[in-house]
Amino acid sequence: xxxxxxxxxxxxxxxxxxxxxxxxxxxxxxxxxxxxxxxxxxxxxxxxxxxxxxxxxxxxxxxxxxxxxxxxxxxxxxxxxxxxxxxxxxxxxxxxxxxxxxxxxxxxxxxxxxxxxxxxxxxxxxxxxxxxxxxxxxxxxxxxxxxxxxxxxxxxxxxxxxxxxxxxxxxxxxxxxxxxxxxxxxxxxxxxxxxxxxxxxxxxxxxxxxxxxxxxxxxxxxxxxxxxxxxxxxxxxxxxxxxxxxxxxxxxxxxxxxxxxxxxxxxxxxxxxxxxxxxxxxxxxxxxxxxxxxxxxxxx
Amino acid sequence: xxxxxxxxxxxxxxxxxxxxxxxxxxxxxxxxxxxxxxxxxxxxxxxxxxxxxxxxxxxxxxxxxxxxxxxxxxxxxxxxxxxxxxxxxxxxxxxxxxxxxxxxxxxxxxxxxxxxxxxxxxxxxxxxxxxxxxxxxxxxxxxxxxxxxxxxxxxxxxxxxxxxxxxxxxxxxxxxxxxxxxxxxxxxxxxxxxxxxxxxxxxxxxxxxxxxxxxxxxxxxxxxxxxxxxxxxxxxxxxxxxxxxxxxxxxxxxxxxxxxxxxxxxxxxxxxxxxxxxxxxxxxxxxxxxxxxxxxxxxx
Numbered sequence: 001x002x003x004x005x006x007x008x009x010x011x012x013x014x015x016x017x018x019x020x021x022x023x024x025x026x027x028x029x030x031x032x033x034x035x036x037x038x039x040x041x042x043x044x045x046x047x048x049x050x051x052x053x054x055x056x057x058x059x060x061x062x063x064x065x066x067x068x069x070x071x072x073x074x075x076x077x078x079x080x081x082x083x084x085x086x087x088x089x090x091x092x093x094x095x096x097x098x099x100x101x102x103x104x105x106x107x108x109x110x111x112x113x114x115x116x117x118x119x120x121x122x123x124x125x126x127x128x129x130x131x132x133x134x135x136x137x138x139x140x141x142x143x144x145x146x147x148x149x150x151x152x153x154x155x156x157x158x159x160x161x162x163x164x165x166x167x168x169x170x171x172x173x174x175x176x177x178x179x180x181x182x183x184x185x186x187x188x189x190x191x192x193x194x195x196x197x198x199x200x201x202x203x204x205x206x207x208x209x210x211x212x213x214x215x216x217x218x219x220x221x222x223x224x225x226x227x228x229x230x231x232x233x234x235x236x237x238x239x240x241x242x243x244x245x246x247x248x249x250x251x252x253x254x255x256x257x258x259x260x261x262x263x264x265x266x267x268x269x270x271x272x273x274x275x276x277x278x279x280x281x282x283x284x285x286x287x288x289x290x291x292x293x294x295x296x297x298x299x300x
Numbered sequence: 301x302x303x304x305x306x307x308x309x310x311x312x313x314x315x316x317x318x319x320x321x322x323x324x325x326x327x328x329x330x331x332x333x334x335x336x337x338x339x340x341x342x343x344x345x346x347x348x349x350x351x352x353x354x355x356x357x358x359x360x361x362x363x364x365x366x367x368x369x370x371x372x373x374x375x376x377x378x379x380x381x382x383x384x385x386x387x388x389x390x391x392x393x394x395x396x397x398x399x400x401x402x403x404x405x406x407x408x409x410x411x412x413x414x415x416x417x418x419x420x421x422x423x424x425x426x427x428x429x430x431x432x433x434x435x436x437x438x439x440x441x442x443x444x445x446x447x448x449x450x451x452x453x454x455x456x457x458x459x460x461x462x463x464x465x466x467x468x469x470x471x472x473x474x475x476x477x478x479x480x481x482x483x484x485x486x487x488x489x490x491x492x493x494x495x496x497x498x499x500x501x502x503x504x505x506x507x508x509x510x511x512x513x514x515x516x517x518x519x520x521x522x523x524x525x526x527x528x529x530x531x532x533x534x535x536x537x538x539x540x541x542x543x544x545x546x547x548x549x550x551x552x553x554x555x556x557x558x559x560x561x562x563x564x565x566x567x568x569x570x571x572x573x574x575x576x577x578x579x580x581x582x583x584x585x586x587x588x589x590x591x592x593x594x595x596x597x598x599x600x
Contacts, residue, residue: 030576032577046576046577048575048576055574055575055576057576172555172556172561173561234571238568241541241545241572242545242565245541245542245545245546246545246546246552246555252546255472255546256472261472261473262576262577265542265574266576268538268574269574270573270574270575271534271571271572271573272541272571272572272573272574273570273571273572274355274565274568274569274570274572275348275355275570276346276348276355276357276562276566277332277346277562
């Protein structure tokens with residue numbers, strides 16, 4: 001399974017980066033290959049200063065070795081060997097009318113003394129963070145997520161949509177990071193689902209990503225915007241930074257286990273603002289976004 | 301003691317904000333009074349878009365009530381009543397030649413069932429974060445800290461200087477946040493020092509603050525700078541954000557215990573940048589700063 005999924009994310013990275021380059025029309029992804037001293041490594045691809053994408057990364061990695069201490073605690077095991085691979089992407093468009101998107105799909109294995117697999121699972125999801133909210137974009141994003149889920153089980157979409165709203169919650173601000181999407185984890189073999197079923201589901205979601213996001217970019221990329229709309233985007237990007245550095249388990253885990261800092265923090269937006277007590281005007285587009293983020297909606 | 305120290309920080313806030321307003325010559329501090337639902341409140345004073353100060357806050361607060369759960373764990377006690385008051389300040393100048401400064405001086409009391417004080421201590425410190433490093437500024441800042449410390453005990457400066465270097469360490473970047481200063485905590489009554497001695501020490505440090513910082517601002521505020529020097533400042537401010545949101549105990553404690561978010565996050569810089577793998581040119585002023593941050597120096 002690990003070869004199968006790693007081959008899948010390698011191909012998916014190629015597909016996504018070539019599609020986004022074509023869409024952007026100016027900037028190209030720059031590739032960095034890196035090795036992890038304790039075992040494994042990754043292929044980081046970063047795009048900057050494009051027509052559409054001000055900053056973004058589409059990264060894959062496959063790492064193995066002794067389970068880091070922080071993770072032993074989390075999983076309630078002592079020192080085991082593990083393997084993990086995944087694709088992570090974050091795209092920060094320049095135009096505040098185009099939403100930021102994040103996605104991650106990953107696979108994990110843990111072994112006993114004899115090198116036999118004792119547990120293995122998939123995890124991941126994708127979520128959308130608009131600065132100006134066009135309801136139909138949120139509907140389209142969620143509809144694409146739902147259609148992909150529904151091919152596998154009608155309970156998946158409502159369950160993973162809810163988990164996404166719960167996970168991407170900026171608790172100290174009492175608001176969601178964005179309009180959500182999907183979040184799932186620990187998808188193991190069960191009586192109902194084989195590991196291959198899990199693989200088929202996660203790759204279905206991964207394959208649906210471009211369809212969920214590219215049409216939104218195309219619909220919004222030519223919209224004009226003012227300096228003050230751009231300021232609003234940069235202020236909201238501050239909330240994105242707050243979520244990633246204060247609450248995001250993946251980011252904090254990476255920072256505390258000697259992960260590759262630049263690959264992890266490529267998720268941070270290029271230009272960000274913090275003002276004291278910044279509050280949007282009542283009845284404005286900005287206030288509408290905040291009201292939706294304070295009370296996650298069902299979009300489909 | 302609590303009345304004595306709270307009166308002190310009220311006066312100190314007035315002295316600092318009036319001096320900084322005069323120095324800035326354009327922007328005025330805007331005051332927000334706030335109440336904490338569980339007991340107490342604060343007086344937040346924020347300055348924005350000044351001639352010198354792009355953003356900053358000089359805040360005092362005095363809070364009391366049941367010890368928050370997160371703090372019970374830290375202190376190894378069950379639900380006790382507490383009182384805490386302090387002054388916190390952060391100043392982010394516009395000109396990258398002028399360093400950012402942070403300071404905090406605080407007093408804490410905890411009570412038994414009968415309302416008797418069971419423990420009480422002072423804590424605090426101040427530290428300097430330059431974007432372009434003028435060695436003589438770091439020397440002046442540290443010399444002022446040392447002179448204030450030396451009036452009380454010759455061991456204080458070396459001890460609290462070292463703790464400052466250890467505390468303001470951006471572990472995931474393997475570098476200091478800035479060039480340090482002082483950091484002390486749990487200054488209790490001992491055989492050697494009365495609580496009044498502790499008060500005298502902490503207020504000596506608080507009183508030395510303007511002398512440690514204002515001459516540096518005066519020496520650098522008229523220096524010209526280029527767009528790329530300003531970009532470097534904004535990139536380095538990103539490291540400031542990373543420290544405050546990932547490592548700073550005070551910030552995280554505030555965010556997780558329903559503190560007043562806007563008063564806590566006034567510490568974040570107004571405009572910040574993150575680029576992928578940003579590395580200064582060898583031999584440049586920017587590279588010199590980084591080399592010093594990677595290996596904290598003795599300045600006096």
